[in-house]
Amino acid sequence: MKKIFFFLLLSGLFFAQKTEVIDLSKSIKDSKNRYKSFRVIDQRPNKEIGSVLFHKNQVNIVFENDPSKDISDWFYKYNTASGNDELVLLLEKIIISEDIKEKYSIAKLELRASTFKKKNDGYHFLNRIDTMTTISSRNTPYLAQSLAKKITLSLADFLKDSYSKTTWEFGISENDLASYSSILIDKLDILKSDTLKEGVYKDSYSFFTHNPEPGYTIETNSKGVATKAVNGDDKKPIRNFYAFVHNGVPFKVIPVGYVEIFRDEMGLFIDVKKEELFPEPNSTMLMVGGGIGGAIGSLVANVAIVVINTQAAKERKAMAGTEVSLDPLTGYYILPENFGKSK
Numbered sequence: 001m002k003k004i005f006f007f008l009l010l011s012g013l014f015f016a017q018k019t020e021v022i023d024l025s026k027s028i029k030d031s032k033n034r035y036k037s038f039r040v041i042d043q044r045p046n047k048e049i050g051s052v053l054f055h056k057n058q059v060n061i062v063f064e065n066d067p068s069k070d071i072s073d074w075f076y077k078y079n080t081a082s083g084n085d086e087l088v089l090l091l092e093k094i095i096i097s098e099d100i101k102e103k104y105s106i107a108k109l110e111l112r113a114s115t116f117k118k119k120n121d122g123y124h125f126l127n128r129i130d131t132m133t134t135i136s137s138r139n140t141p142y143l144a145q146s147l148a149k150k151i152t153l154s155l156a157d158f159l160k161d162s163y164s165k166t167t168w169e170f171g172i173s174e175n176d177l178a179s180y181s182s183i184l185i186d187k188l189d190i191l192k193s194d195t196l197k198e199g200v201y202k203d204s205y206s207f208f209t210h211n212p213e214p215g216y217t218i219e220t221n222s223k224g225v226a227t228k229a230v231n232g233d234d235k236k237p238i239r240n241f242y243a244f245v246h247n248g249v250p251f252k253v254i255p256v257g258y259v260e261i262f263r264d265e266m267g268l269f270i271d272v273k274k275e276e277l278f279p280e281p282n283s284t285m286l287m288v289g290g291g292i293g294g295a296i297g298s299l300v301a302n303v304a305i306v307v308i309n310t311q312a313a314k315e316r317k318a319m320a321g322t323e324v325s326l327d328p329l330t331g332y333y334i335l336p337e338n339f340g341k342s343k
Contacts, residue, residue, distance in 0.1 A: 035086060038087045039087075040072055086118035108133070190210040204242050257276075269324060270324055
């Protein structure tokens with residue numbers, strides 16, 4: 001009788017523990033076949049991804065085998081070995097947790113990974129993803145499936161974005177990969193220099209390594225708003241650049257214009273409103289015409305805004321600003337929790 005009870009108990013545990021396998025079937029093809037090989041380095045301190053509840057059963061989210069094999073097989077399924085260098089994916093964190101409420105639950109996915117180009121002198125940084133996503137069972141009862149799909153989509157977009165990224169010139173040894181972020185950030189002159197180089201910066205890499213586009217000067221309109229970068233007969237709208245420095249002051253280009261960049265002991269940040277980083281299609285603060293200055297330029301609280309009508313300036317003053325940091329390795333915004341929500 002005891003044996004039968006023990007068997008039934010084990011059977012119950014077996015059926016209560018279900019799995020959701022991460023389906024790595026989305027195309028991650030590199031159309032230019034830049035790499036001769038691909039490798040995954042799994043540096044996650046916790047190899048377990050996590051689980052969520054479904055109908056009182058715990059569902060574990062897992063790779064079919066292990067991430068190193070599965071992601072490598074995924075890459076070679078869509079890519080032919082070519083090029084001269086090796087692409088390396090460094091997995092730093094994939095964790096799923098769940099906050100169970102009385103009538104619903106909220107699942108959280110934390111994912112962090114980086115890519116490098118392996119050369120003879122070490123690993124050269126390409127790209128990084130560091131994201132957190134929450135999903136409520138109120139919106140989808142199939143949390144495990146949604147989370148597994150989110151992992152696939154995030155990794156796919158990240159890898160495809162990495163193919164064309166600018167390769168950092170600083171090489172890092174494999175032993176130093178665990179601390180690559182602090183090593184690279186320590187090399188960035190723009191975080192230390194008291195005098196900034198005037199001009200326009202085409203992307204985040206050129207800005208944080210302090211290398212403006214040679215030969216370009218900044219043109220302003222009658223109101224003092226920067227509108228173009230000029231190099232002889234070549235004139236480009238300011239909106240085409242990541243950032244610029246004018247009269248010693250750095251500015252970050254955003255969808256509605258540009259905003260001053262500040263620096264403290266933690267790094268670089270901007271004071272901005274959600275509506276400026278993510279304007280609605282019908283917003284009065286959208287950039288129009290030839291970019292900044294395409295309509296009437298207006299400087300409001302260190303932000304240049306294309307004002308379609310005077311209501312835009314009033315709207316900006318009424319919205320609370322928030323400090324948003326700039327990731328020195330990717331240039332992406334590091335949004336604080338509850339960014340743009342009313343307090």
